[in-house]
Amino acid sequence: MNEAPKIPRRKVMQAGLAGLGLLAGGGVSSLLAGGCKPKAPRGEPGKPPLDSRFTYDISAFERTDPAQLLYREAEPFPTGFEAPHCLAVDAHDLLYVGGDQAVKVFGTNGRPLSTRYELPGRPWALAPAERGLLWVALQDHVEAYRATGEVAVRGAALGPKACLTGLAVAGATLYVADAGNREIVRCDLQGRVLGRFGRLKSGDGNPGFLIPSPYFHVVAGADGLLWVNNPGRHRLEAYTLDGKFELGWGQPSMAVEGFCGCCNPVYFARLPDGRFVTSEKGLNRIKVYNAQGQFAGVVAGPEHLVKDRELARKACANCQIGFGFDVACDSQGRVLALDPATRLVRVFVPKAAAPPS
Secondary structure, eight states: OOOOOOBOHHHHHHHHHHHHHHHHHSTTGGGGTTTTOOOOOSSSTTSOSSOGGGSOOOGGGSSOOGGGBOEEEOOOEEOOOSSEEEEEEOTTOOEEEEETTEEEEEOTTSOEEEEEEEOSSOOOEEEEOGGGOEEEEOSSOEEEEOTTSOEEEEOOOOOTTOOEEEEEEETTEEEEEETTTTEEEEEETTSOEEEEEOOTTSSSSSOOOOOSSSOOOEEEOTTSOEEEEEGGGTEEEEEOTTSOEEEEEOOBOSSTTSBOSSSOOOEEEEOTTSOEEEEETTTTEEEEEOTTSOEEEEEEOHHHHOSOHHHHHHHHHOTTSSOOOEEEEOTTOOEEEEETTTTEEEEEEESSOOOOO
């Protein structure tokens, strides 16, 4: 098992200078300038923006060592959406799947329940909460729905660049990951903004989020910390609930222990025992790390997740190509992954009792 060094605040700030150089060049920062709609890549239509000299050769990493596989795949089930996009599990192991302009609810056996939420737009993230509320991130604002489907809360729009891609509830606070403005927005449970943190050069003392593509996720941990993926820095980071940086772990690498490409991990979740499940795009991998950020094993590798390997190779060179598998975990330790290509929820169950964190 490889050690994952914790990165203290000072070293994070120093290491971030390289990433700031990318943003200053304009190539990365332009991707989200228009909110959730990145600019089209340069070059002729239908051709990748980079030629073969700049395309990663990922063939050596497309096979997973069987000894590292901690999970096996069970029977998947269909979402019924044309464009499924996000999922979440509640305290009772009910699964919420968002797609098209609705949210559906499924039981632990994968059968759809009668509850359905009709939305005014595409759902980007979900967060089931207490008292039967379901928080939904639309492109520029949040809404909360009662189990009856009625709107309980409708937050104000967060601006023309907003691209809301992650939600978490901790106590009386709603945390919203805004990939368009590259910041976490703190709101009360009426959707009113309380504060913001994490934007580059904001002066809030944090390293700053590098978000080259609209994948920005947030999870409220049982450890009392707010966990956020910082994909341009290839790591997960922990913050206090008032937005102060605590620590980060992860490193860029094509090897299975690290995070590959321009911007990974794109999604993550927590298992009941505190371990992390991460999901990468490009070289699609779903992996497990212990509660200290040490690599533990693989849920599913590229050969299990994606059939179109040529598309995966192009995605490693261009963050606008390819897709990630949103992931959630239930109380049984299962990993549920949303496959946007097959429109299925893929179900992965532990092969055996996992080692302690």
